[in-house]
Amino acid sequence: MHMNCRFMLPRRWGNGQGSRRGFHLGLLLVLLGSSVGSSTGQNLPMLRADGPKTVDAQGREVVLRGYNVGGWLLQESYILQTDTLNSQWRIKQGLLRGMSEAQMEDFYRQYRQNFITKADIDFLAKQGFNCVRLPFHYDLFLTPAQRQARTQVIRDPKNPQKLTAYVEQLSRWYDQGQLFAEPQKLEGIRFIDEVVRWCAANNMYVVLDLHAAPGGQGTDRNINDNFQPLDLWKRRDAKGRLIYQDITVRLWEKLAARYRHDARIAMYDLINEPHNLNAANGLSADNQELSAFYARLINAVRAQNDQHLIMLEGNGYGNEYTNLTPDKLAIRDKSNLVYNAHRYWCPNTPDAADPNPNQINLLRNLAAFRDRWQVPVWVGETGENSNEWFAAAVQGLNAQNIGWCHWNIKRVDSGAGLLRVKPYGSILTPEGRAALLRNVQFANCQVNRDVATALTKPSDFRAPFVALTIPGTIAATDYDLGRDGVAYHDDFSARTDYRDLTPTNHGGAYRNDGVDIRTSKEVASGFAVSKLAPGEWLTYTVTVATPGTYTAELRLQPGTTPGRLSLRLNDQPLGTATVAPGQQWATVALTTPALPAGQHILRLVVEEPVEQLGWLRFAPVKAGGSASGQ
Structure with missing residues (x-):
């Protein structure tokens, strides 16, 4: 989760009847289901693009409105109120000062076991939401031994030799076919399978979101959890390859091979919030690197005979699409593409517009982009404001029949999430960690009813x-x-x-x-x-x-x-x-x-x-x- 504006600055964390009809209609269309199920026996139909709409196998429009389960499979510091630590790897670095690596890994296993469970997903379904976006870190698809190699960099992040050694080790594993080789044994796969199962039991779809890509898709460590800014776009191995990009392509190849027939998954969100890809950072000023990489990723997924919806996120935290429009992408199959916006701290009035038609976080630009290119658009993240802004945002989107996914389900001591987690002290103390593991459990969270009301009720409610x-x-x-x-x-x-x-x-x-x-x-x-x-x-x-x-x-x-x-x-x-x-x-x-x-x-x-x-x-x-x- 991050900024939505065209100005790519560092992130600062901030503390109508027709709308209701549109919200419930979208849910109803999903609940009606279809005779076409997934390979796993669930009744959710596979989704596809039909011009500017997302439809099911019978051509009925499905509008996805849901919630992000961020902070779980990638810790973002502000969600846990560890802001000074700034990223997950720095949290781990702090933990390693007082515990062994095995103890740290055990804490993270417990954390992931407690933070999101079936009870959380069931609760979302009861509020009327019909999808979940699942943000995850690429390191969950490494084996324990491979993740241990990354931990060596965490222990000594200012040592460039350690980072180079890790990159070269990844390169060898890549060449030897040892990355993501046994998906059924990987933690990331287990979590995807669990969430998909929990959601499908509630007639909810899942969006797979690579939130922290290998090397990092931007400069913000809180989102990327990277050691060096923009390494996804810059870091080369000893053979001169952009090895992090090669690894990301292989990860999506493996995910597509596993889930290509799984209708419970609505779409693939290939890279979360690429940002600060610009001339000031030694890259192009018009998204050339991003366009070329998206072409690689989309072609790789389609080569697995996978026709899932594929969502693109523009530069500038997911919103700017110069050279990323369908006519500019060097891909063989241009079907089933979805274009994303992340909306934070911007006007919700229908007349507000950005002069750049490829900057689509404003409602007018978002709808115009959809109509111009005849592609579905979807707001993968929105929130981080007051209830008044939430309500105006989702009602404006509902009026345009544009789906959205709110950020975020849980936050520590915050009224902005759907669930408030009680303060726990410090994650760097045994007492704090024990309290955190208790407090994040659904049964111990406070429901922010005002947030739920803002997202699900009409303007005159x-x-x-x-x-x-x-x-x-x-x-x-x-x-x-x-x-x-x-x-x-x-x-x-x-x-x-x-x-x-x-x-x-x-x-x-x-x-x-x-x-x-x-x-x-x-x-x-x-x-x-x-x-x-x-x-x-x-x-x-x-x-x-x-x-x-x-x-x-x-x-x-x-x-x-x-x-x-x-x-x-x-x-x-x-x-x-x-x-x-x-x-x-x-x-x-x-x-x-x-x-x-x-x-x-x-x-x-x-x-x-x-x-x-x-x-x-x-x-x-x-x-x-x-x-x-x-």
């Missing part, structure tokens, strides 16, 4: 986040599920420019909306809404259990200027609370008119700024005019 009753106390952070303008309004709720690093949620806690939420010791729930600016508002679906007049108390921290908050029930004003300036937490109160029994929408409106809001408490007014239940 609103629902209770939790059950709220009057009389009672309402945590300010338990406002309704839904988009900005429907469930809440915040003055900055989505990042649409990758250069703008303003947080959508100042505080980054509890939920992933534009609402600013901090941890707070002043509030029993542990969280408070913060930076409440004029014009912002929150809605709460409440059930008034007992009709009557109430005292409404608001627990808050004032700002440096006078504040003012008003309450409405449905469309009726309940009153306004004026807040004197200050720094200390205080409680302000107002008396409401009579509230009718039943379910209603309570709206809190910010008329003048307040620093933090912890809770709202409603207590019935007694006959003498005082409130009870304080």
Whole structure:
């Protein structure tokens, strides 16, 4: 996972009815199935391209909408909050300072056993997703002895002789036919087979994604896990061969030979996010190297009599396709090609366009590219933003009938993933590793319901986040599920420019909306809404259990200027609370008119700024005019 913009800069990690109909229609088409199954007896039909559409054996359109299971078969540091380590090999290097190589390998076996299981896949299916993209590292297709040779470089990465020795060893194994020679014994094959089986049991397709290619497809170690930048494109062995490219071709030959008749696999994603292939890095300015390599890979797969959909990823983190369009590729068979985009931190408006028609991460360019070249397009990654951005992105894609795959299923202590993993300490300590192995298990993860809602519900959807009753106390952070303008309004709720690093949620806690939420010791729930600016508002679906007049108390921290908050029930004003300036937490109160029994929408409106809001408490007014239940 990485950047989507045309400017190839280093990655900075950031913390409608029609749409719903399109989402469920795509799923329904998959669930209807076909009489053509895979060689393994599952009922999923083989997919193919028909002009700009992806269709099944009967020609019925199938729109794939799913989730990436990143961070599993390739660790990306930010997912585990090991950002200073920057890549998987550096995590391994740190582990080797305190354990043997056998102990490190045992830890990784346990990690891979726990991080994604059938329970995770079953959960994705229950949310309505119909595919999984499986990012993996090439080293999982090495034997233990071959991977041990790579570990020697990890132990001493600044020693060029060690890297040269590893490359020459790979070269010898390549010439002797010892790479990927017994697929059934390789860890990577076992994981693919397991995921395919789990997904097919749920009528879900799998996309195979070579996320970390031999040598590395770019400059970013977090994605590539490479020792030297761009070695896939530059590193030659003693015979003068671009040996990492030869190895990548052989890997896809072996995968194609094994899975060519397996309809449960939707498509092959040949190389994840090639990037920084440019003149500044000693390569061409127009993707010549990438075009030539894709031709090799596609021809190699087709030579195995494999007609799976093949997905290309453009330069610039998967988006720029100069010299990669079907007319430019030197391939014999131009059928069943799919073009990818990775969408992060960009506008979701249908009129936003890039002047380069081959830069396709914007919705308008993506649809125009599909229509111009009559090829399917698919968003292999999208996410890493607020729920508001998620919802706008997938609803915009759904409106164009373009499939997508969200990034990422799990993250440590983050609201942006579908599942939140509890903090575990340090991966470099025994206690931290033990906690990590526990915390990543599905049963121990917290479901971020707001993320699921953003991805699967229409633009006007609103629902209770939790059950709220009057009389009672309402945590300010338990406002309704839904988009900005429907469930809440915040003055900055989505990042649409990758250069703008303003947080959508100042505080980054509890939920992933534009609402600013901090941890707070002043509030029993542990969280408070913060930076409440004029014009912002929150809605709460409440059930008034007992009709009557109430005292409404608001627990808050004032700002440096006078504040003012008003309450409405449905469309009726309940009153306004004026807040004197200050720094200390205080409680302000107002008396409401009579509230009718039943379910209603309570709206809190910010008329003048307040620093933090912890809770709202409603207590019935007694006959003498005082409130009870304080």
